[in-house]
Amino acid sequence: MSIDLSSCKKDFPIFERKVRGGNSLIYLDSGATSQKPNSVIEAESNFYRTVNAAVHRGAHLLAEEASEAYESAREKVAAFIGARSNEVIFSKSATESLNIIAYSFGNPDSRINIKAGDQIVVTEMEHHANLIPWQQLAKRTGAELRWLSVTADGRIDLTNLDQVITKKTKIVAITHQSNVLGSILPVETIVKASRAVGALVVLDACQSAPHFALDVKKLDIDFLAFSGHKTLGPTGIGVLWGKFDLLEKLEPSLFGGSMVDSVTMESATWAATPRKFEAGVPNMAQAVGLSAAIDYLNHIGMHNIAQHEQDLTSYLLKGIVGISGVKVIGPVDMKDRGGVVSFTVEGVHPHDVGQVLDQYGIAVRTGHHCAWPLMRKLNLVGTTRASLYLYNSKSDVDSLLESIEKVKSYFKVSK
Amino acid sequence: MSIDLSSCKKDFPIFERKVRGGNSLIYLDSGATSQKPNSVIEAESNFYRTVNAAVHRGAHLLAEEASEAYESAREKVAAFIGARSNEVIFSKSATESLNIIAYSFGNPDSRINIKAGDQIVVTEMEHHANLIPWQQLAKRTGAELRWLSVTADGRIDLTNLDQVITKKTKIVAITHQSNVLGSILPVETIVKASRAVGALVVLDACQSAPHFALDVKKLDIDFLAFSGHKTLGPTGIGVLWGKFDLLEKLEPSLFGGSMVDSVTMESATWAATPRKFEAGVPNMAQAVGLSAAIDYLNHIGMHNIAQHEQDLTSYLLKGIVGISGVKVIGPVDMKDRGGVVSFTVEGVHPHDVGQVLDQYGIAVRTGHHCAWPLMRKLNLVGTTRASLYLYNSKSDVDSLLESIEKVKSYFKVSK
Amino acid sequence: MELDSLYQEVILDHYRSPHHKGLSANKDIQVHHNNPSCGDEVTLNLSMKGGVVTDLTWDGVGCSISMASTSVMSDLLVGKGYKDAMNILDNFVELMQSKGQSVGDESILEDAVAFAGVSKFPARIKCALLGWMAFKDASSQVMQ
Amino acid sequence: MELDSLYQEVILDHYRSPHHKGLSANKDIQVHHNNPSCGDEVTLNLSMKGGVVTDLTWDGVGCSISMASTSVMSDLLVGKGYKDAMNILDNFVELMQSKGQSVGDESILEDAVAFAGVSKFPARIKCALLGWMAFKDASSQVMQ
Numbered sequence A, B: 001m002s003i004d005l006s007s008c009k010k011d012f013p014i015f016e017r018k019v020r021g022g023n024s025l026i027y028l029d030s031g032a033t034s035q036k037p038n039s040v041i042e043a044e045s046n047f048y049r050t051v052n053a054a055v056h057r058g059a060h061l062l063a064e065e066a067s068e069a070y071e072s073a074r075e076k077v078a079a080f081i082g083a084r085s086n087e088v089i090f091s092k093s094a095t096e097s098l099n100i101i102a103y104s105f106g107n108p109d110s111r112i113n114i115k116a117g118d119q120i121v122v123t124e125m126e127h128h129a130n131l132i133p134w135q136q137l138a139k140r141t142g143a144e145l146r147w148l149s150v151t152a153d154g155r156i157d158l159t160n161l162d163q164v165i166t167k168k169t170k171i172v173a174i175t176h177q178s179n180v181l182g183s184i185l186p187v188e189t190i191v192k193a194s195r196a197v198g199a200l201v202v203l204d205a206c207q208s209a210p211h212f213a214l215d216v217k218k219l220d221i222d223f224l225a226f227s228g229h230k231t232l233g234p235t236g237i238g239v240l241w242g243k244f245d246l247l248e249k250l251e252p253s254l255f256g257g258s259m260v261d262s263v264t265m266e267s268a269t270w271a272a273t274p275r276k277f278e279a280g281v282p283n284m285a286q287a288v289g290l291s292a293a294i295d296y297l298n299h300i301g302m303h304n305i306a307q308h309e310q311d312l313t314s315y316l317l318k319g320i321v322g323i324s325g326v327k328v329i330g331p332v333d334m335k336d337r338g339g340v341v342s343f344t345v346e347g348v349h350p351h352d353v354g355q356v357l358d359q360y361g362i363a364v365r366t367g368h369h370c371a372w373p374l375m376r377k378l379n380l381v382g383t384t385r386a387s388l389y390l391y392n393s394k395s396d397v398d399s400l401l402e403s404i405e406k407v408k409s410y411f412k413v414s415k
Numbered sequence C, D: 001m002e003l004d005s006l007y008q009e010v011i012l013d014h015y016r017s018p019h020h021k022g023l024s025a026n027k028d029i030q031v032h033h034n035n036p037s038c039g040d041e042v043t044l045n046l047s048m049k050g051g052v053v054t055d056l057t058w059d060g061v062g063c064s065i066s067m068a069s070t071s072v073m074s075d076l077l078v079g080k081g082y083k084d085a086m087n088i089l090d091n092f093v094e095l096m097q098s099k100g101q102s103v104g105d106e107s108i109l110e111d112a113v114a115f116a117g118v119s120k121f122p123a124r125i126k127c128a129l130l131g132w133m134a135f136k137d138a139s140s141q142v143m144q
Ligand SMILES: Cc1ncc(COP(=O)(O)O)c(C=O)c1O
Pocket: A256, A257, A279, A280, A281, A282, B031, B032, B093, B094, B095, B096, B127, B129, B130, B175, B177, B178, B179, B204, B206, B207, B227, B229, B370
């Protein structure tokens, strides 16, 4: 391995515990949620221990300090994705972030909105979180949902790009990296096609923002969503980024305190962006925890993390393609792919594969990975998925490969 | 004081710090957010340290243990409010809980929904979180928003109850206790009037659930919302409770992973209640933290907490009415009122009152308290609000009373 | 090994060669149940006569536990009266919830006691119950 | 006491007897600004001639800091040219953001240096800026 991140593991207290069979934990499920370093856990605890108060609401010192901590977290996130801080909205999850956009576009009072006859484009490899909100928006408004297909080798089919993205297309919502296949989408090409017809681009960065450096301006997109909990951060925090001018044109979708400009019994007007999208006492401790997570990532360096994962993934792919009866679902070369590797073992259901791996302390995810349409398309009942992060090592990969052999022998797979 | 909770304070680490002017913290802002005991902070940290994994999604041991912790939290919350656990939905906040109900009732696919001509009833003392979602629902559907008025002494005017709640009323959404006035609403009377016309009752329990024992069945309501962060719990977690049969009839409002039964590119069907209302990887650590908060509350006993707050409030009211130039906004007797005491100081703006109190280490909230229509009605620009909880003591109240005198002398209030 | 308590030979045998699999042409009712968190699916055809299960066939995709459990269940329930079947079902559900504390009543559950070990693996309990819940649904509809 | 650095005598004087308060009948433009988190409101009438502020009156409700700041600002800006006014405004904003590190340039800010202490109280900065932001909005609209 060219990058040595082996000293990181000790920062993550969960690796001190033993799991099934008295084994050490080999955590290969970061695509579902990442583990948390001590600094993140402590940042959240320290918020409660030292400054806990409702932000933006009190005249007292704690409220001032809490507000300062919360707004600094916003600046930290903004810098992390190359945005301005008044373009960053804290939600509870990427799921909520994507729903916010969909609801806001569905509100006829928004100065940009979706109407009957408009088209919304997604891809066939979307996570349910970047599919169902758009299905629902289409249903509510009478818009049409269309999609780019997946090729047999797990890439986006671009051959009919200009039939799918047309002059009627208003929103193109795509994932940056598939959470099943590991393939990284050709964002540049899709953005170009979208720009050509004046469509806005929403990027689901759940599987990219945690793993490699990204810049919303360079990507030339309009909205972006990711989750704190997959980015070494706490659960219960997500990010929605949007271009300021666009956010200003959208109606909010969650209503309550702290997001208003003025309120009567009959009606209300909204505060400025980003405040208008953050109704209620926010998830302050979680925002502060996410800020600490970004500090941690920056300290190691996103480029180092990306390189480390590339090295490990390549090592994993090399090993796994050599095991007979095992099939990788997704690209087997390293071109435009990240550290998510799905596979099937002939004759053994993914759930059973996962169970045997668990017996050896290996945590993977099995099933449809919230991408059911993709599974149907690929004619699969599910896959077993190993997903890598900075705390994984070559030895984790070796254990996985050995244990896949054990799965085969346990279930007497003859091949 | 008849109940001695003085030993509790040491469980809350924030009281070890000093605030402005080198003073000890006198925290009288629990109506905005409560402080957290060590056990809650540690429950959240321990989740990350020992079982962190995406719930309901993995075949591995951590995922099993995380799911178990999360579902136990649901059972804990259910028992806390006298509900069944499959009726408890975790949201990010009371604000989100109330928005969920409003969106779900606004969806024409819901088997109970709001249509043009229907009426929705609120009160004039609602927090924005229990007002604006209904304004928006009325606007979207063509329903009519009506409200019960506030009397001069800070109570709900029931004289025209049957003119306001009519046969057209479908939803009556009221607060249990005003976050400004401290008055506890006559829920029983309002529920009776609602039942008589077949309207459903939504209770905003943000200011009640943390402070006294409640039981959704005895209250005979249909939906209830409260926030974890006001209940000694973490930020970023809220509760929505609804009767199972009603929840089953409602469409969900947040769409994504883990809430589906089946998904194609064109459409999706939903999982059973409560799962269908919890899209995405949930705020697991926060649910577990809330569970620890409820353990803490149960350990002290909700009846003791209520009694303690009653005693302190009565002591505070007795003291404050004796200060010339100071006016209590809300009931000055203890009948049906809780530990939220708003007041004004003649000639001094609430913000300036709060600033001087802060100088003496006293944290209060100032302003309109997210109840702007109530402020307008009472012809006020705002109030200063002291809100009490279990960790407060008689000496905190004494400090407040003394410091109000200092406010007066600092601003040379002659009276 | 702990795993062996989950994957009893009986289970693996039924998984490899399931019984009553393949939907019959005739049925009183057909139900489709699935397990959205893992994607397992079962379609079940049920015929009853005078409150007795006369035919029970199924098709489905899923893990060894869900498929084997449905197979074992079919063997067990064909020929049983509704009450009897419900008793067996209740026994099985109880076994699943026993957290490894019960070995199951072989006089009632027969081969299905092989699933006792599943109760130690909370994530797999819903796999073992998939077919049973489908039967419960189908039979109660027929009995209505 | 720390508080005295916030509540300078000048500020309390202006709060008790605000200048230019009461809206004039004539104006080029009227703007209304508020501070939703605390409810403070300011309405501002502005008249300009040849790029010079000829009249500036206001009304509002709010705390001592927001009201006094608007009062001091009115004194300061009447008679000033647009560029000059913007320079003063920029100076004032900078002072507010100085976190207690600056005492302010009295040759530019005159009485407004009394607000230097506000910069140590983050929650009050928006109070001190309320009237100024209203002026910025109004004047830039007139100048367009
Ligand atoms: C009565 C009442 N309702 C609703 C809310 C909203 O709660 P949250 O901001 O936690 O969503 C609050 C507190 O802010 C409240 O006091």
